Amino acid sequence: xxxxxxxxxxxxxxxxxxxxxxxxxxxxxxxxxxxxxxxxxxxxxxxxxxxxxxxxxxxxxxxxxxxxxxxxxxxxxxxxxxxxxxxxxxxxxxxxxxxxxxxxxxxxxxxxxxxxxxxxxxxxxxxxxxxxxxxxxxxxxxxxxxxxxxxxxxxxxxxxxxxxxxxxxxxxxxxxxxxxxxxxxxxxxxxxxxxxxxxxxxxxxxxxxxxxxxxxxxxxxxxxxxxxxxxxxxxxxxxxxxxxxxxxxxxxxxxxxxxxxxxxxxxxxxxxxxxxxxxxxxxxxxxxxxxxxxxxxxxxxxxxxxxxxxxxxxxxxxxxxxxxxxxxxxx
Numbered sequence: 123x124x125x126x127x128x129x130x131x132x133x134x135x136x137x138x139x140x141x142x143x144x145x146x147x148x149x150x151x152x153x154x155x156x157x158x159x160x161x162x163x164x165x166x167x168x169x170x171x172x173x174x175x176x177x178x179x180x181x182x183x184x185x186x187x188x189x190x191x192x193x194x195x196x197x198x199x200x201x202x203x204x205x206x207x208x209x210x211x212x213x214x215x216x217x218x219x220x221x222x223x224x225x226x227x228x229x230x231x232x233x234x235x236x237x238x239x240x241x242x243x244x245x246x247x248x249x250x251x252x253x254x255x256x257x258x259x260x261x262x263x264x265x266x267x268x269x270x271x272x273x274x275x276x277x278x279x280x281x282x283x284x285x286x287x288x289x290x291x292x293x294x295x296x297x298x299x300x301x302x303x304x305x306x307x308x309x310x311x312x313x314x315x316x317x318x319x320x321x322x323x324x325x326x327x328x329x330x331x332x333x334x335x336x337x338x339x340x341x342x343x344x345x346x347x348x349x350x351x352x353x354x355x356x357x358x359x360x361x362x363x364x365x366x367x368x369x370x371x372x373x374x375x376x377x378x379x380x381x382x383x384x385x386x387x388x389x390x391x392x393x394x395x396x397x398x399x400x401x402x403x404x405x406x407x408x409x410x411x412x413x414x415x416x417x418x419x420x421x422x423x424x425x426x427x428x429x430x431x432x433x434x435x436x437x438x439x440x441x442x443x444x445x446x447x448x449x450x451x452x453x
Contacts, residue, residue: 141339152176180356215359249280290384291361380441
């Protein structure tokens, strides 16, 4: 199928409409099954009102994205550039779904070690497939071109990027609409990159459009006060899919800029823990991740979310601009 602007819009709208139609009965099903979020007591006190809000909204997103991608031919025998991100979405989504189930039923999710092991397995499999199928052994650095690092180092680098992005989005998913909005803007940036890349990657752009539409439909129910929470099934899987998309476009080095919010959120946790251990209990932030710090400073949840969205939009624009300037300079 020839993919142009019309097909991208169709994929985005179809995903949005399906999520908006199917989410209400899905939310009722989650409530019937008592599939509600258990809020950590050590979090902000204001978050206790979210106790029991249906979680696992990411499961429906994943299923809709996969179904539409297959229906529209975004993935198939002749479109292997979209196989890896979709496989990562499903593979890590299965882990996240089980973690959401554990959280809803027992109050505790999978252990950090168990979760990391599963993420690493999926990430390594995806990295090996990408390296061998596309025969990649170099990292594309803006304005410098391809820097060869060899196949095995590339696999390690790619696997690390997938795990880091997956956890970065998961850490960001702490306020209503925060992770969903920033993810949508990141996928918009990579949709543009896939369309303008050399060679063009229209099938990958279509998959990005489908994901964007699904996230927009989800945000209809996830903005404050949230009727449903994405859960690990959504945040972990979409973060992994974003990293795989960046790898396939060759623009993985630009991902920390396009996903700047995820980097800052993750960095705030690392800094807080390191400083706490080094100083015997002192803290840099009132609470980490950093969105909780702003909450405790008195910012409204909606204000934090929208301001982080603004940062995500600007970061995405800068990332696409850097990509365009780089390919023009190397042309």
